[in-house]
Amino acid sequence: VKKNGIGLQFASNHLQNNEEIINAAVQSDGNALEFVPEQLRQNRQLIMEASRNCNVTLIPEKYLSDKEIALNLVNHTYEAFAYLADVLRADIDIIMTTLKKHPLSCIDVMMYVPDEVVSNKECMMRIVSFDGFAIEFASDELKKDKELALTAIEGAANWGYRFDSYNSDDKCFLYDNISSELHDDPDIQDAFSTYFPEEDDEDWED
Numbered sequence: 001v002k003k004n005g006i007g008l009q010f011a012s013n014h015l016q017n018n019e020e021i022i023n024a025a026v027q028s029d030g031n032a033l034e035f036v037p038e039q040l041r042q043n044r045q046l047i048m049e050a051s052r053n054c055n056v057t058l059i060p061e062k063y064l065s066d067k068e069i070a071l072n073l074v075n076h077t078y079e080a081f082a083y084l085a086d087v088l089r090a091d092i093d094i095i096m097t098t099l100k101k102h103p104l105s106c107i108d109v110m111m112y113v114p115d116e117v118v119s120n121k122e123c124m125m126r127i128v129s130f131d132g133f134a135i136e137f138a139s140d141e142l143k144k145d146k147e148l149a150l151t152a153i154e155g156a157a158n159w160g161y162r163f164d165s166y167n168s169d170d171k172c173f174l175y176d177n178i179s180s181e182l183h184d185d186p187d188i189q190d191a192f193s194t195y196f197p198e199e200d201d202e203d204w205e206d
Contacts, residue, residue: 005029008036022046030054030076048072056080067091074098078105082112090114092123099130103159110137118142125151132156133170136177144179150191152178157195171196 001007001021005028008016015021017037023046025032030050033041040046047063051072056064056079063069065085073080074097081089081098088094089112098109110118110127117123119139125148127134132155135143142148156174171192175183182188 001025001032002028005032006035008032009034011035023049026050026054031058033058044069052076056083059083064088067094070094071097075101078102078109081109086114090117092117092126095123096126096130099127099134103131106131106134110134113137115139121145121148124148128152129155131159133159133173133177135174138177140179143177144181146182146185146187149178149182149188153188153191153195 001011001024005025008021008025009032011018011021016035017040022032022036022040026036026046026049030053033046033050033054036046041060044063044066047059047066048069051059051063051069053076056073056077059069059073064083065088067088070080070084070088070091071094073084074094078098078101081094084094095109095113095117099106102109118137119142121142124134124138124142128138128148129151132152135148135152135156138148153174156170160170174196175192178188
């Protein structure tokens, strides 16, 4: 099990209840948790170790509200975010850890972020400063916020350059997800010109 934790499934019932064997298996592969007897899966330290590299569905439900374990889970895979307790899906530290660790996961993560976050300016400022395209998920009221819009434009441009994903469609996407009340604002227009300079005279707004 030190070489392949999943080998725990072939151990005798007696050895599957052996703490030393179980710990070695889980350290090797967190998915070995599947073969740990149910009564032993309540050990937090064991779950903590497994959470570093296991399928989130193997984690007992009561530990899906444990922030330390949750951080391990989302560091391993963004898919774990959807399984976390509501209170942790509203935790900005958990959200930002997931997005930064898996920067292409914005849609998959933000669709599970509760309303209390997407309507909170402070939280959304942190999110769009990293990935400006996340403004898509901001509340309608926040999409009217000039400061958030400017931060999103800069954040989207930086994200695009950072991951070599810049293209002209990005400008249209941002424009569509910023309130029409801000479209004629000179500062908003300047921000688009600065961060998404036109390569030709084509009117991208059309």
